[in-house]
Amino acid sequence: MAPVTRATARPHGWQWRIPLQHRLGNGYAFSSDHVSEDEATAYLLSHLDGQPLAEPNLIRFTAGRRKKSWLKNVVAIGLSAGFMEPLESQSIHLIQVGISRLMAHFPDRAFRQADIDRYNRVMTFEYEKIRDFLILHFKATRRNDTPYWDYLREMPVPEYLADKIDLFRGSGRVFRENEELFNDTSWFAVFIGQGILPQAWDPMADTMDEGVFKARMAEIKAVIARSAEVMPDHMDFIGQNCAAA
Template sequence: MTAFSEASPRGAERGRRVRSVVILGGGTAGWMTATALARQFGGTLDITLLESEEIGTVGVGEATIPTIHWFNQLIGLDEAAFLRETKASFKLGIEFVDWVRPGHRYFHPFGTFGVQFPGVAFHHRWMKARAEGLDLPLSAFSLADELAQQGRFATPAGDARSILSTLGYAYHFDASLYARHLRGIAEAGGVTRIEGKLQDVERDGESGLVTALTTQRGERLEGDLFVDCSGFRALLIDGAMGGGFEDWSHWLPCDRAVAVPCARLDDTTPFTRSTARPAGWQWRIPLQHRIGNGHVFASRFMGEDEATAMLMANLDGEALAEPRALRFTAGTRRKAWIGNVVALGLSSGFLEPLESTSIHLIQSGIAKLLTLFPDRDMDPMLAERYNGLLNADMDNIKDFLILHYHANPGRTEPFWVERREMELPESLVAREEQYRRSGRLMLGGEELFRDASWLAVLNGQEIVAGDYNPLADVLDSATNIAQVRQVAEVIQRAAPTLPLHDAALAAAMAQG
């Protein structure tokens, strides 16, 4: 075996490596980060996490989107144990109630619409068929939508010939139980947890890099890389490094939420529900042991007492705790990585829980950090690349959320009228105009929300395409209509044969 000295090329390389990471803050972001780093570095990295049990977590991230499967695979998560320990349920999508007008509803399903035929994308085939007499809505071509309506669930199939291959799914879970579950995995992987609160941040006078955190009890935590998971307080990225914040409340003015759990119903529905209210919206997240509820609202248009009363009047069952109030501002930090500090989770920005993107943004940040993981010299090009990718992520999600709000032709309350009339980001205007003209979705390769998501919300909010891809006109009209209709018929036949959600959940938890 050959030994390498610090003077040799290999030894110098090893000498530059980050040897210790300090994570400030626990909760979902902190423990996801700790678990991922521990699993990926396999004990070669000293990881310390500082958190205080006296500091509560926001806890609005109880619903996820299908990208969570990437993270679960990364850390080798046992799905059955995860479902049992976090009181989770399956999620096939989000039902939007009253967003267009009172009494209106639509569904944003996970997975795809239709199946993949040769030639143009399925939705262009559907648009051509609609223009030539087909009377079926877009929702008829989503198996996830149909299963959600029937309270059923199935996991996707790998065989592209099966209609089950068009499904996608995610989870609802108890955020505090999820953090506890991840903590167990992380600590088993060698992560050290320190109980305490931050007192001081030490920085190198020449480089400006953070060198250590001091706790209120006087403990000193040295590190090469520091990850800020301190939530809205952003104690490192803003407090120490002066990262700044870009306020997006002119587009996304909801700045308050009231949350409360209530007793569950007999059947656990496999979807999140989002119901529009006069100055915001209400979430409903079904778990095994309770239902999570919250009212997100804009304080310029509604007071907290009224918002709380509205929430409490619209619960499925008895409240299980006192309502809890939260305050936030929609926006982002354009520099979420400065020097040797990387912000993950709420400390990097917040886009409200409308499309369940909070946990995705945590894991997206983790993925970027792993790809761009630095040496101790903290090459600024890595931070620049990280920030550019995160900014693109945030901007694209921001546009998608704004779309829900401004396209509301039938709402008359001042909040909704203002949303309908507000000036939109140029990027969103361009997307909408192109879709209205040609039915095309102008999406980049790295965007989170893909064709099916944009189609669901554009059509759900009654933004209609006036044309379709000319390639579709190559298709014989009668043949195209018959083929498109057949997809809907396959979905109608398949759905009743699949298990009810609670039965599927019980079977999944019994595995292993």
């Protein structure tokens, strides 16, 4: 059993495949502007690794968020505040962040507008930074086989993302702003994985002694190899810790 979820680009969206102990969870996140529900359902059913165990369940959503998560004495958290895309599985993180930021700005009965405004500002930041990282996956596509992917490749993107792409293309650097969720390793994975490569390296690398640099890289490689060796096998781990009844 694969220990990972697989996400695969499809003609009008992407398909997930989540190995569970008793079945494979499958779904197709597609754009209803580009393909009908019937066609998408038929496509999903013909791209499963086995026989379907149930009829597909259609979930419609409009990507976006409330302009104000907190209004007067009501705070929207989780899906009531917004939803973007399941690709990076960040929905539960946004619930957690909504709760922790609410704790940080917790009001008394005065419900001071300054607290409310700041909460809404920080939540907007959370949503927008995650949005930009999600958009990168689609914008950086090299697929050109359907109008859906053509649209995504050509679409304008938010300025923050455009800057992030330019900075990485220039010298391979990613800067994490404040407490945004996705760190540099996440951005590297999508940039490099989707074929966006830097034209030059970080000039700071030139200040390092090449021998020291190579030794350090070899050390990292060895630590990863040793860690992998002592890790339990995926199925063994499940068997010992959380086997289905």
